[in-house]
Amino acid sequence: MNGKKILFVSSELVPYLPENEVSLMSYETPRMVNSKGGQIRIFMPRYGNINERRHQLHEVIRLSGMNLVINDMDMPLIIKVASIPRERIQVYFIDNDEYFKRKSTFTDENGNLYADNDQRAIFFAKGVVETVKKLNWSPDIIHVHGWLASLLPLYLKKFYADEPLFGDSKIVTSVYGKAFDGELDKDMVNKIAFDGVEEESIAPLVNPNYNNLLKVAVDFSDAVILASEEIPEDLKNHISSLEKPVLPYVSLQEFEEAYSNFYDTEVLK
Numbered sequence: 001m002n003g004k005k006i007l008f009v010s011s012e013l014v015p016y017l018p019e020n021e022v023s024l025m026s027y028e029t030p031r032m033v034n035s036k037g038g039q040i041r042i043f044m045p046r047y048g049n050i051n052e053r054r055h056q057l058h059e060v061i062r063l064s065g066m067n068l069v070i071n072d073m074d075m076p077l078i079i080k081v082a083s084i085p086r087e088r089i090q091v092y093f094i095d096n097d098e099y100f101k102r103k104s105t106f107t108d109e110n111g112n113l114y115a116d117n118d119q120r121a122i123f124f125a126k127g128v129v130e131t132v133k134k135l136n137w138s139p140d141i142i143h144v145h146g147w148l149a150s151l152l153p154l155y156l157k158k159f160y161a162d163e164p165l166f167g168d169s170k171i172v173t174s175v176y177g178k179a180f181d182g183e184l185d186k187d188m189v190n191k192i193a194f195d196g197v198e199e200e201s202i203a204p205l206v207n208p209n210y211n212n213l214l215k216v217a218v219d220f221s222d223a224v225i226l227a228s229e230e231i232p233e234d235l236k237n238h239i240s241s242l243e244k245p246v247l248p249y250v251s252l253q254e255f256e257e258a259y260s261n262f263y264d265t266e267v268l269k
Helices: 021-035 117-135 152-157 188-193 199-206 210-219 233-240 255-267
Strands: 005-010 039-045 066-070 073-084 089-095 141-145 170-175 223-226
Touching: 005 021, 005 117, 021 039, 021 089, 021 141, 021 255, 039 117, 066 117, 073 117, 089 117, 117 152, 117 188, 141 152, 152 170, 152 210, 170 210, 170 255, 188 199, 199 210, 210 233, 223 233, 223 255
Parallel strands: 005 039, 005 141, 039 089, 141 170, 170 223
Antiparallel strands: 066 073, 073 089
16 A cells, blocks of 8 residues: 555544444545545535534635536535544545535435435545546546545546546445435436436436445446445345456455455555
């Protein structure tokens, strides 16, 4: 890992959000790479339930100010940063008042998925790529965690296919157990098609449920990590049908060597 550049893109991360499987591995994996001499960048959404004062978030003016087009609407991109003090790790936050100001992550106070979660996912994917372009930082590996980040592989391979900064980057998606019931907006497939992505690439998103979001993510990834013991059978079968490297589940206590070897011998080979 020494000297390798790894971009981590996650929908959740401790200590900014409560601990769960996604938020914990989204922290532990970059911490491991950092300790082995790798260079890292971490991106996550700036949800309204993240305490900016406690975590000392501040806006980076030189990276903010761009508008991203989401379903024919101009949406301002705001970039904030903070540091995880004990690890000296910097985290970049993708922000927009319309999408992320509300005081919870994915659902309203009644537990219903936000109606615009699909647009939030598109905005997050585009926001990460545009910010990394401004940083002019070319990652060797891009490692995706969590379903709200799951459109990133698709956008990198389709919408940003001609972007030279990512020409040699390898994409790894960590697949976790089922994260939500129900579906995102049925019109999601048309909003992605608006960006010039052909519909056959995103056919599963005609039914935009958790399994189908992750199917599209792994279809456009170079390698897959099974990050939960229990993966939905339908999703597991789809991953098994792909001819790409797959790392079976390993526990938190054993992941460091397994992930590091997987990066070195399967992803970067």
